[in-house]
Amino acid sequence: MYHERILTDRLHRLFSVFPVVVVSGARQVGKSTFLANTLGMKMNTVVFDPVIDIENARMDPELFLSNRTPPVILDEIQYAPELVPAIKRRIDRDRSAGQYILTGSQQWGVMRTISESLAGRAVFLDLEGFNLAEITHEKRQDTWLDKWIGDPVDFLKTFSGRCLTKTTLYEQLWRGFFPEAQFIPLDTIPDFHVAYQRTYIERDARQFADVSNWQLFGRFLRMTAALTAQEVNYSQIGRELGLTPQTARRWLDILKATFQWVELEPFSGNAIKKVSGKPKGYISDTGLACSVQAISSPMAIAGHPLWGALFETAAVAEVRKQCSFMSPRPRMYHWRTYGGAEVDIIIEYDGRFYPIEIKAKSNPSRGDTSGISAFRQQYPDIPVERGLVLAPIERPNRISEKDYAVPWDIKNV
Numbered sequence: 255m256y257h258e259r260i261l262t263d264r265l266h267r268l269f270s271v272f273p274v275v276v277v278s279g280a281r282q283v284g285k286s287t288f289l290a291n292t293l294g295m296k297m298n299t300v301v302f303d304p305v306i307d308i309e310n311a312r313m314d315p316e317l318f319l320s321n322r323t324p325p326v327i328l329d330e331i332q333y334a335p336e337l338v339p340a341i342k343r344r345i346d347r348d349r350s351a352g353q354y355i356l357t358g359s360q361q362w363g364v365m366r367t368i369s370e371s372l373a374g375r376a377v378f379l380d381l382e383g384f385n386l387a388e389i390t391h392e393k394r395q396d397t398w399l400d401k402w403i404g405d406p407v408d409f410l411k412t413f414s415g416r417c418l419t420k421t422t423l424y425e426q427l428w429r430g431f432f433p434e435a436q437f438i439p440l441d442t443i444p445d446f447h448v449a450y451q452r453t454y455i456e457r458d459a460r461q462f463a464d465v466s467n468w469q470l471f472g473r474f475l476r477m478t479a480a481l482t483a484q485e486v487n488y489s490q491i492g493r494e495l496g497l498t499p500q501t502a503r504r505w506l507d508i509l510k511a512t513f514q515w516v517e518l519e520p521f522s523g524n525a526i527k528k529v530s531g532k533p534k535g536y537i538s539d540t541g542l543a544c545s546v547q548a549i550s551s552p553m554a555i556a557g558h559p560l561w562g563a564l565f566e567t568a569a570v571a572e573v574r575k576q577c578s579f580m581s582p583r584p585r586m587y588h589w590r591t592y593g594g595a596e597v598d599i600i601i602e603y604d605g606r607f608y609p610i611e612i613k614a615k616s617n618p619s620r621g622d623t624s625g626i627s628a629f630r631q632q633y634p635d636i637p638v639e640r641g642l643v644l645a646p647i648e649r650p651n652r653i654s655e656k657d658y659a660v661p662w663d664i665k666n667v
Contacts, residue, residue, distance in 0.1 A: 255437065256291050257388050259284070260397075260579055260666075265292055265379060269325075273345045273353045274376035276331075276368055280513035280538060281458065282450060283383050284433040285357045289327050293355065297325045302333035304457070315340040324353035331356040331368070338367050345375045360458060360512045382513075383431035383539055385575040386417040387666045398664040399576040403584065403603050406640045410658055413650055414665040423646055424552035427564050430541015431571070440552075447545030451475070458512055465505070470495065474505050478515060478535070479543040483563035483570075485532040485590070486517065506535075514538050516574070521587035521600045523633050534588040536567045543567065565614035566598060569644050569662045573599055573610065595628035597641075607633075609641040618643045618659040626657055 265288075268275050277285050286301070300322065302308050311318040311334045319340055331337065341354060356368065356376075368376060387397070402409040419426055429435045429443055438446060455472055465471050477494055486506070488499040497505070509515035517533040537543045543564060544555070555561050577584045584603040590596035599610040609626045626641035641657040650660040 256287065257384065257391060257433065257436075259288050259292075259381070259388060260385070261288075261379060261381065262292050264579070264581070268377050268379065269293070269352050269355065271351050272375070272377045273349055273351060274341065274372055275355050276372075276376050276378045277355060277357045277381055278378060278513075279359065279381035280383075281359050281454065282432045282434060283381050283513075285359075285381050286329055287433070288381060289329070289355060289357065293325075294327065297327050297355070298322055299327040299329060301329040302331065304333045308334070312336045319344060325355070326353070327355045327357070329357045330359065332358045332360055335367060338371050342371045342375070345372070349375070380578055382571070382575050382578070384433055384436060385431070385572055386419065386663050389419055389426075389431075389436055390417045392417060392666050397576040397579055397666050399573060399601075400580055402642070403580075403601070403606075403608060406608075410640070410650060410660075416648070416661050417663045417665050419663075422552065423565075424555045427540045427555055427568055428544050428549065428552040430539040430544070431568075432539060432541065435541055443541065444545060447542055450542065451546065454512065454514065459508055465508070470497075471505065474502075475509070475514075476546045478506065478509060479537045479546045480560065481535065482537040482543055482560075483566040484535065485530060486535045487532070514542070516571075518570070518586055518588040518599070521589040523636065529632075530590045530592060534590075536570055538571070540564050540568050540571075562614040565646070565662075566612045569612045570599060572662065573601075573644075577601070589625075589629055591628070591632070595625050595632075597625045597629050600629070606637045606639055608639045611641065611643045612662070613643055613645045613659075615645055616647055618645045618647070618653055620654045622659070623654045623657040627654070630656075 265275065277289065279285055300308060302311065307313055309318055315336045318337070328337065345353065398414065421429065435443060435446055455468060459465060459471065473495060477491060488502040491497065491502040492499045506515060514537065515535060516538060517535045519533050520529070520531050522529050522531065547560060549555060549558055555564060574586060577586060584601045587600040588598060589600050597609045598612045601608040601610065609629055611622060611625060613622050622643050623641060630638050643653065643657065643659040644662040645659055647659060647661050650658050653659050
């Protein structure tokens with residue numbers, strides 16, 4: 255059963271203006287399904303293969319394109335990089351909108367070539383796993399984040415309710431947010447994630463990255479899952495696995511390039527000293543994290559040391575996905591001082607700053623806003639809006655003079 259994606263209208267709009275739209279994202283986030291249900295009925299589609307040269311696209315890209323009258327969807331374009339220069343030449347001759355949609359599941363190699371070669375000709379649309387509104391079939395286009403940024407006071411006055419999923423919070427974290435994981439029986443979820451790991455490690459990373467020890471790389475993936483929601487420390491990762499910091503950084507770049515790992519850059523304001531300059535990293539999907547950490551069931555999350563980190567990972571991903579629906583896209587940071595004060599997310603938009611803390615608890619209190627208060631004190635000259643504490647609670651409530659605890663799963667408006 256197809257769940258309509260919130261990016262549907264934006265895809266239509268971009269394709270009506272630009273010659274090329276590039277839809278990128280990890281494997282299994284639903285890129286092909288999204289395009290098939292959005293534009294596929296009106297367009298020819300070619301799905302490329304890493305082994306077979308489909309219709310001699312790699313051997314003779316000009317002939318291939320001549321036999322495919324636009325509009326055309328070219329799926330998994332990273333397997334046919336020879337097409338990119340040929341597409342560029344055609345776009346230079348004809349800049350009309352709506353010619354090609356390209357998809358890819360990694361950010362290096364051909365995808366970088368696309369961004370360089372098709373600069374000014376192509377726009378990029380990032381697709382991730384489902385957000386909560388998509389899981390619950392909420393079709394409203396205005397996200398709660400957009401409303402909060404637009405008018406924090408009005409947002410807090412008019413609570414739109416929660417996205418009521420059919421699963422418990424523990425089960426949702428254990429399933430993760432890949433589209434297919436929402437529909438298969440619970441007892442097959444571990445098999446789904448094991449198959450995903452094998453496909454990712456044995457196919458994608460092997461093909462596009464220079465990794466000689468695949469068993470060690472698998473341990474590296476498990477290590478990063480255990481370190482989700484922490485600041486990135488290449489030396490620590492290297493020591494644990496017997497890798498140099500340089501190798502740890504390179505392997506983490508592989509995870510980022512294949513959309514398995516995301517980072518929030520540190521916020522430093524006016525280069526204030528005593529502020530950490532390390533990014534904070536998150537594994538892309540909580541279901542994948544549960545799988546590689548051998549968490550056996552949803553209820554096992556309750557007593558697991560990673561419970562708080564898993565909840566933060568899911569909440570940060572929800573905010574990040576909502577940011578991706580906005581244009582222009584807000585900037586997201588994290589903030590931490592060497593003294594221990596921290597804010598999980600700082601959103602910057604229109605010159606204003608919106609702090610968000612994430613707490614895996616049902617009764618957040620004033621003490622949970624201490625990091626937000628420290629941020630305001632550290633930067634008295636910048637406009638800091640009311641802060642939010644996202645938590646697994648039922649309704650919003652005020653917990654300090656300027657800050658509110660709100661459900662992490664608020665409905666769109």
